[in-house]
Amino acid sequence: MKLNIALLAGDGIGPEVIDQAVKVSNAVAKKFNHEIVWTSGITGAAAIDAVGEPYPDATHEICMAADAVLFGAIGHPRFDNDPKATVRPEQGLLKMRQKLGLFANVRPTFTFPSLIDNSPLKRERIEGTDLIILRELTGGIYFGERGRKDDGNTAFDTCTYTRAEIQRLAKLGFEMAMGRSKKLCCVDKANVLESSRLWRETVQDMEKDYPEVEVSYEFVDAVAMRLVQWPSAYDVLITENLFGDILTDEASVISGSMGLMPSASIGVHTSLFEPIHGSYPQAAGKDIANPLATVLSAAMMFEDAFGLKEEAELIRSVVNKSLAEGIVTEDLAGKNKAYKTSEVGDWLAANI
Amino acid sequence: MKLNIALLAGDGIGPEVIDQAVKVSNAVAKKFNHEIVWTSGITGAAAIDAVGEPYPDATHEICMAADAVLFGAIGHPRFDNDPKATVRPEQGLLKMRQKLGLFANVRPTFTFPSLIDNSPLKRERIEGTDLIILRELTGGIYFGERGRKDDGNTAFDTCTYTRAEIQRLAKLGFEMAMGRSKKLCCVDKANVLESSRLWRETVQDMEKDYPEVEVSYEFVDAVAMRLVQWPSAYDVLITENLFGDILTDEASVISGSMGLMPSASIGVHTSLFEPIHGSYPQAAGKDIANPLATVLSAAMMFEDAFGLKEEAELIRSVVNKSLAEGIVTEDLAGKNKAYKTSEVGDWLAANI
Numbered sequence A, B: 001m002k003l004n005i006a007l008l009a010g011d012g013i014g015p016e017v018i019d020q021a022v023k024v025s026n027a028v029a030k031k032f033n034h035e036i037v038w039t040s041g042i043t044g045a046a047a048i049d050a051v052g053e054p055y056p057d058a059t060h061e062i063c064m065a066a067d068a069v070l071f072g073a074i075g076h077p078r079f080d081n082d083p084k085a086t087v088r089p090e091q092g093l094l095k096m097r098q099k100l101g102l103f104a105n106v107r108p109t110f111t112f113p114s115l116i117d118n119s120p121l122k123r124e125r126i127e128g129t130d131l132i133i134l135r136e137l138t139g140g141i142y143f144g145e146r147g148r149k150d151d152g153n154t155a156f157d158t159c160t161y162t163r164a165e166i167q168r169l170a171k172l173g174f175e176m177a178m179g180r181s182k183k184l185c186c187v188d189k190a191n192v193l194e195s196s197r198l199w200r201e202t203v204q205d206m207e208k209d210y211p212e213v214e215v216s217y218e219f220v221d222a223v224a225m226r227l228v229q230w231p232s233a234y235d236v237l238i239t240e241n242l243f244g245d246i247l248t249d250e251a252s253v254i255s256g257s258m259g260l261m262p263s264a265s266i267g268v269h270t271s272l273f274e275p276i277h278g279s280y281p282q283a284a285g286k287d288i289a290n291p292l293a294t295v296l297s298a299a300m301m302f303e304d305a306f307g308l309k310e311e312a313e314l315i316r317s318v319v320n321k322s323l324a325e326g327i328v329t330e331d332l333a334g335k336n337k338a339y340k341t342s343e344v345g346d347w348l349a350a351n352i
């Protein structure tokens, strides 16, 4: 099979972790006789520096022409504390999501038995956790009208949702629930927000099409509590963009293995796969970042974008082997030897 | 001293837990020769049933005439899954906040040494946690314009903040930080929202007035992670209404003692004190709810609204004694005898 993959390394540790995912993917392709055509594009602060734009048209063309996008991370602290900066790396991310129609961010949260004691949460609270947060990614307050009034002394942002946007995301949620334990939780703030009431109403209307799925409705503040109290009580959760941003990051702490968590963004034009961690600029260029989340994102890509399940499973099993044998970066090494980012990648590729 | 206190018991377990706080407050007043004049008002579902309105004018008059308000909890599940209900108990809460000008919700999070192992988080992660989240309570998306368009198929909510609203809240935050460890964290989403950029800009401008305070700026998604990872790293956090709603509930899990956490809402016209837990309708009328959060809210009231620090300390020490001696409700009793709500209240009052 020929796999056309757009490669967006991004900022900070992005290029380093992406390199390892490429090594592993190439090893898999060789083994299974696939041909991968990688096409690289620039994004984020790197692209602002190069062409003044965090998601240049040329990069967009590369993504549109690809069957899938493998993405590192973007963001740079020099933009964070400058509220007046007019071009920001994150704008590239948002533009990319919008232009590629990446409407659903899929964030699995599960535990690695060998790493479970790294979690800040007690073992008995998290054992058996296996949940997916489905975050709407191209609507809501991220993309609504915003601005200033009164000489800049009043600022506003608008959260807007249409029934069709909610249905598209919820449909995915119902289908995922059907393939799992048939439990779906709709997370909103319907006791305050009109947009949340439209979410709840829309999901309630869809219940009849999935009579086997048991749907619950919970407020975002309650879920922020319960996710930490009893994460294993949840299975598939669906929610709007901003709530999803907060809850997926909160959930990422559960496993104690943030450096290992992959994600997928399902799109109208293509799908994108990326680690959930950020660009971690303090570690950039040091060859110390954990590449496993990006490698596992590549596994998700083989399975979800190309239907290559066996290839995906092989990557996952080699990752598990590296964990079992302690071929890990400093964040996981504890008192044992810490391997470099590139060494972990080499080891994984060699063991494919 | 004469203390005029408005008493709003509300829904669910509200009346039961409020009763215990009244017993304890009366015992304190007797001991210290204060005279408390309690004036009760109706709110929430109870008020909807009685007069069709969750925060009736008569109740507002009672609050305006009082020096402080002691509040139970409101909310009833029969309204939650009815997106078309036009009158909701929560509207009473929002109207009350707005009409009383309760612009700052103060939520301390600390651990009780004797209960620390109830936390879902590991002891070493939470020991020494002592933080305060200051949530803006009368602005933002809670009070912005909202509605439907396109025959009800599009819904919108608006988040608006003015510089003055932010300054008012941030001023409290800086002052609190000055009285504590001089560390302030401003939580926002300035990489996406214009209102957050106004928050950041405003707080940055205020830094020069508090040169001793070390201010950090963090994104809400990062804080949702770090609060669970290393809560003891935080001291005073300031944030807008919706982020505060989510983060304060998340933080409430840290101590493992949600049933013990008090809160204060500081207002233009008066201040209000309430437990952070909800109306817990499943337990209503069973005399099993934990009254300690409400009793500790009364302690905050003595100290913050009336400057009666010794009285507040006495309440806190009696609460600690009840915990040490196991005079606790079923949520804390474990395998030991569980006391009734009213028995705990009687014991506390008798031990004042």
Ligand SMILES: CC(C)[C@H](C(=O)O)[C@@H](O)C(=O)O
Binding pocket: A075, A090, A093, A245, B191, B192, B221
């Ligand atoms: C960088 C930022 C704009 C982005 C978001 O809020 O969506 C990030 O937090 C994420 O979750 O991918």
Ligand SMILES: CC(C)[C@H](C(=O)O)[C@@H](O)C(=O)O
Binding pocket: A191, A192, A221, B075, B090, B093, B245
């Ligand atoms: C009941 C609801 C409207 C309220 C809020 O969101 O403010 C509650 O969650 C709270 O935090 O007091």
